[in-house]
Amino acid sequence: MKNNTIISGFGLATALMLSMGAANASPISVNSLGLQVYLGGDSCIAANCTDFGTAGYVVNGGAVLNNSLSGSALKPGEDTSATVASAVTSFNVTSKTNSPDGAKTPIVVTGLESSFGFYWGSIDSYNVVEFFQGGITGSLFGRYTGTQLATELGTTGTPNYGIDQYVTFDNLGPVARAPRVNNPLIGFDTVRLSSSGGVAFEVATAAVPEPGTLGLLGAGLLGLVAARRRRA
Numbered sequence: 001m002k003n004n005t006i007i008s009g010f011g012l013a014t015a016l017m018l019s020m021g022a023a024n025a026s027p028i029s030v031n032s033l034g035l036q037v038y039l040g041g042d043s044c045i046a047a048n049c050t051d052f053g054t055a056g057y058v059v060n061g062g063a064v065l066n067n068s069l070s071g072s073a074l075k076p077g078e079d080t081s082a083t084v085a086s087a088v089t090s091f092n093v094t095s096k097t098n099s100p101d102g103a104k105t106p107i108v109v110t111g112l113e114s115s116f117g118f119y120w121g122s123i124d125s126y127n128v129v130e131f132f133q134g135g136i137t138g139s140l141f142g143r144y145t146g147t148q149l150a151t152e153l154g155t156t157g158t159p160n161y162g163i164d165q166y167v168t169f170d171n172l173g174p175v176a177r178a179p180r181v182n183n184p185l186i187g188f189d190t191v192r193l194s195s196s197g198g199v200a201f202e203v204a205t206a207a208v209p210e211p212g213t214l215g216l217l218g219a220g221l222l223g224l225v226a227a228r229r230r231r232a
Contacts, residue, residue, distance in 0.1 A: 028152060033171065035131060035142040035188070039152065040117070040166030043077060043084045046206035049119045051090040052109055055205045062094040062107035062193075072099040073200040076121030079164045088119065091204035094195050106194035107203065108136055114187035117168035118205045123149050126197025131169070131188035141188040144169070166206075 027036035052059040066089065068075045073093045077085035098104035109116065120127070127146035133139045150156055155163060171187050195201035 038168040044087045045166045048207045049088045049204035050207045051092045058111045060108045061105035062092045063103040076119045093202045095200040109191045115170040118203045119166045121202035127201040130192045132190040
């Protein structure tokens with residue numbers, strides 16, 4: 001039986017980055033509050049990517065597809081290659097035109113701890129990611145658009161066929177580590193993904209590793225720590 005327990009915040013992102021070696025080690029600053037983004041490459045950073053709900057996140061809105069929908073939605077990875085796309089077993093989609101059915105509402109992911117990563121397909125200017133502290137009705141913590149990501153990748157225009165990217169947003173730098181009781185606006189716990197241009201915003205996320213895989217990864221990390229101590 002699949003274990004849908006979420007590994008808290010940056011722990012999952014860090015584990016996947018260390019195990020897959022896919023993420024860019026240098027974060028890009030998004031705003032003055034410490035929000036930053038890591039570029040993880042044009043394919044899934046894990047063995048498989050799936051829709052947010054299947055990965056264990058609390059998600060509402062949008063629709064879920066297993067394959068591309070002609071004229072409406074392109075599976076993340078399809079722009080890169082069929083081989084890359086095959087690693088995406090399912091994905092979330094939101095669209096102003098409500099195609100596929102149910103996709104009209106934004107995709108809202110809650111219960112986060114200042115970190116969230118996903119595989120962004122067909123990066124377009126009208127794709128918008130918003131970060132909130134205190135739920136969807138709370139304070140807007142930050143905003144990031146397809147235009148910003150496309151610029152970082154050295155391209156412009158919409159639609160951006162041929163471009164996919166795994167991105168990880170976090171707010172776990174020195175600023176975020178300040179006591180939150182003194183500054184409740186530090187960090188984000190909710191993300192909203194929307195599409196204002198009438199065409200889809202397609203996203204998937206790295207599947208949560210099974211307990212056995214996590215055990216092997218943990219053992220490997222402990223081994224590295226032990227080796228460093230012996231050298232010291």
